[in-house]
Amino acid sequence: MQEKNEAFPDCVRITLRMTPQQRDLLRRGAEVAGTPVSTFVLHSACQAAGQLLIEQQSGVSSPIVESLSTFTKPARQRWESIPADIRQRLLSNVWCGQCRHETTITNFSGTIKGRDLLLVGKCAECHGDVARVIEGA
Numbered sequence: 001m002q003e004k005n006e007a008f009p010d011c012v013r014i015t016l017r018m019t020p021q022q023r024d025l026l027r028r029g030a031e032v033a034g035t036p037v038s039t040f041v042l043h044s045a046c047q048a049a050g051q052l053l054i055e056q057q058s059g060v061s062s063p064i065v066e067s068l069s070t071f072t073k074p075a076r077q078r079w080e081s082i083p084a085d086i087r088q089r090l091l092s093n094v095w096c097g098q099c100r101h102e103t104t105i106t107n108f109s110g111t112i113k114g115r116d117l118l119l120v121g122k123c124a125e126c127h128g129d130v131a132r133v134i135e136g137a
């Protein structure tokens with residue numbers, strides 16, 4: 001992911017309104033990442049924005065195609081047999097135990113476990129580990 005938005009010469013300062021829960025979550029995430037909260041928020045937002053733009057430029061399947069390099073061959077075949085819109089939905093409603101709500105899985109890899117396809121990755125919001133099982137037919 002590109003990071004050219006960081007340390008831009010003419011920076012603008014913005015103030016974010018957030019709930020105590022959001023602030024706490026961001027603070028914990030920043031601690032794990034080892035960066036100040038502001039850097040963490042900016043970095044995450046830029047990452048998300050960058051991903052959105054890539055998605056928009058080259059069609060919805062692009063981020064998925066990128067991460068398929070970490071799929072095993074059978075997992076990749078299974079994943080590619082799922083229609084793109086359903087894949088997007090599967091990726092965007094993964095339960096995160098830390099955030100306690102549905103979130104988007106990022107940086108995921110895919111393996112076949114028994115008859116199921118197992119996706120293991122990171123929560124887009126808190127960067128904690130999340131997983132999704134897509135049950136076999």
Ligand SMILES: [Zn+2]
Pocket residue numbers: 096097098099100103123124125126127128
């Ligand atoms: Zn999370």
